[in-house]
Amino acid sequence: MLYDDVVLMGIFGLQVALLWWQIKQKKDVLIADFEEILAGAVDDLDARLAQALGAIAENIGIGDFERANPFQQLLAQFLQSKIEESKLNNVARSEDGQFKSLKDEILDSN
Numbered sequence: 001m002l003y004d005d006v007v008l009m010g011i012f013g014l015q016v017a018l019l020w021w022q023i024k025q026k027k028d029v030l031i032a033d034f035e036e037i038l039a040g041a042v043d044d045l046d047a048r049l050a051q052a053l054g055a056i057a058e059n060i061g062i063g064d065f066e067r068a069n070p071f072q073q074l075l076a077q078f079l080q081s082k083i084e085e086s087k088l089n090n091v092a093r094s095e096d097g098q099f100k101s102l103k104d105e106i107l108d109s110n
Contacts, residue, residue, distance in 0.1 A: 068076070
């Protein structure tokens, strides 16, 4: 009876040791498989996301800009030059923030 229990415990111990060894051997293979599956899933997700963003951009019309006509370009250049000109000339302003005219400057100097 004692002999049967020892044999059963020995077989159980060998099975546990064998199972542990098999799992340890397969662990690297399983991890490599999971890494490959995960990399494929990330690539698939990336492609789907790019496709979705492309569809959104087409529906909104982000990529289709209308060129400005020459008059709009001329007006924009004129405004930019006037802004730069006013920065360089340090246009005078009154204490309440309004621009002073030449007449106001003459009256203030007296």
